[in-house]
Amino acid sequence: MKKNNEMLSAAEIREKRLGVLYKILPVISVLLLVALWLAASSSGTGFPSPIQVWDRTVQLFVKPVKKLSLIGHVGVSLRRIGLALLFDWTFGIAFGVLIGWFPRAKAFFGPLFNAFRAIPPLAWIPLITLWFGIGEFPKVLIVIFGSLASIVVNVQAGMSNVEKMYLDVGTVFNATPRQRLLKIAFPSALDAIFAGVRTSTSAAWMVVLAAEMLGANAGVGFLISRGMDSLDMPLVLTGMVAIGVVGAILAIVTQFAERMICPWTRRKKSY
Amino acid sequence: MDEKKKVILRLENICQSYVVQNGVKDAVENVSLEIYDNEFLVILGPGHCGKTVLMNMIAGLEKPVGGKIFLDGEEIHGSDRRIGMVFQSMNLMPWRTVMGNVEFGLELAGVKKAERRAVAQKYIDLVGLTGFENSYPHELSGGMKQRVGIARAYTNNPQILLMDEPFGALDAQTRYAMEEEVLRIWEQEKRTIIFVTNNIEEAVYLADRIVLLSNCPATVKQVYDLSGLPKPRNMTDPAFLKIRSEVSANTDLAL
């Protein structure tokens, strides 16, 4: 049933107007951002205009840099984080379970792990390149160093905070220690583990970028540093946009995977 | 009931106390009880005193400081398959469906999938949750969750079912309905039930016998035999009200 305007109270009219305003404001802000970009590019600071960036992106497909189109470079970066994350999710989860579930293991490895974690991932780059040169393996290793801590921390937290009430159920049903770990503690920590998967993915994406900027022949980070070296600002921006887009896609994919694998957490995330 | 009642569970001088900071706090003191086969025993006590602790000790969740527990004549230490438990906070595992939660005990016991499905289905039907097998706990109401809890405890086919204030978290209407449900289920699948509550009306409505505990530390204050009162009971029946006020007058205030 639709109400006529005369039938609406003053508060309802106000509400309705605000609703319209809230829909318009985002559009205005995006337009402002674009205007700002255009203004910046026309003021002669060397900042490229959106059209230049678009042209450069198209050109990247026509005339690839180092024989790889934009997609190819993204693929190289993705392969690097893929390998690193594969290791993170197997070793990292196992290690997190170890120090989260067994107090003695935590006492033994905990302080060492915390010391390792205190060192910013990118600070490893000089040492790792000193050890292993500049091939593919050291890059993957840097990404591992950069993203391992976030998953271990999450898994460890999840495993050491298993609610006693779930374990009580296990005790009443005479669960063996193995069953307590595999059937109760591990599944109850799954949402914490997935939080770790998400943060480690975004951390890996950031680290691979920095690693590639510091010395690589392919990858999105390489595109950016190439643009920086040859003062090709449109290329830099193309790289940045690609990074942003891929990063956002990765976040969406991991979130989607979480909902598929842990359907019971759906309720908690309202947005 | 006749006099040849078989004792299934015997508590002998059970004591429990906890070390807090620099002293010892007694929770349960010298509780001795005999629980008969297939009876509905209600343990009634004020506040937070000792009742849950007593349940936990029978279930094997904690060890008593002193005393012995005999099941079917033999002493037990720790948890036992013949004793099942329905928890106050339901303790359903949010990552398992209703079916997954109900079959959990059988799964731990290593029962084959087809078999445990069949058993679980039987008890899901019994508690009236047919059709909700694939729902997750967060999709259920409080009363339904506790039905899952009851079904889960039943599937392992225990001789004794412990129910620790199972309806404490429910609203009054649901609570009445669940009390009736529990009696119906118990009539259909006779087990020994030890039911803990702090609600006098609930106790008088359900019990064959009521064990009244004192305030901290918990000791057995009195035992009421209600087997003369036929079930289902009417909460406004004069006989019901008489026992109710009798118990009520004898209950310690929990402060």
Place this chain on the structure above:
Amino acid sequence: MNETTNAMTNEQRVKLVQDQKRKLTYQSAMLSVAGILGFLLLWEFLAVSGVIESKKLSDVLQVFRLFILKFVDKKPDGAILPVHIWSSLEVALCGFGLAVLVGIPLGWLMGWYRGFDSFMRPIFEIIRPIPPVSWIPLTIVWLGVGLRAKAFIVFFAAFVPCLINSYTGIRQTKEVLKNVGKTCGASYFTVFWKVGIPSSMTMTFAGIKVAIGNAWATLVAAEMLASSSGLGYMILMGRSYGRVDLVMMGILVIGILGVVISALINLLENVVLGWKKL
């Protein structure tokens, strides 16, 4: 108490429990020490025995000696250690401070006023997924290689967690608390000031902690990519001169300073959020 079932007196039990607790603490402390000591010994063994050549791994003592020496020695990167440390701290604090000053109030306002949220949200969501490190080329073009450029990059790294946390924190303000304010006749802004902000403080601090970690980590990258001073620059120089001892010492100093800064933030949190303690 029943003496036949309870063989011990209360005093004995208290003592027993306390002894057990002490033993457990002692055990885990020993294990921790063993872990760290084992690691150091392994490191020392690998370095001294020559299993790993000294060009790739220098031993513990050597690193420590260099740490002392570096307080006066400018070689090979052109500055003594305190200068590098100060340069790094300056940048980190500038960028981080700015991020806190801008990000947190912005988060509060966005979380409280719907109109402001719908205006700022798209801009934020566009900028957020771009990693701070990738701003480096642009900032070099705009601001050159200096304090301002590095601080700008650090700002980006610290800004996002500050904003997100203060935003979620104030969003989670309990409706009941807001209503208490409203029924007392307070204006929307007063409720914001007196209820919203205090109740968001826990989350906000969590954001600050993440932010300082991010800031410190990004700073190292910024110094390696666009700088001629700072700890990040120092380890990169160590790398190009093949001085493994310098690199390792730099990494350790960066790690330790990070821990110290986090500890200071924790201290601040305890002071500000004193009411959370029982």
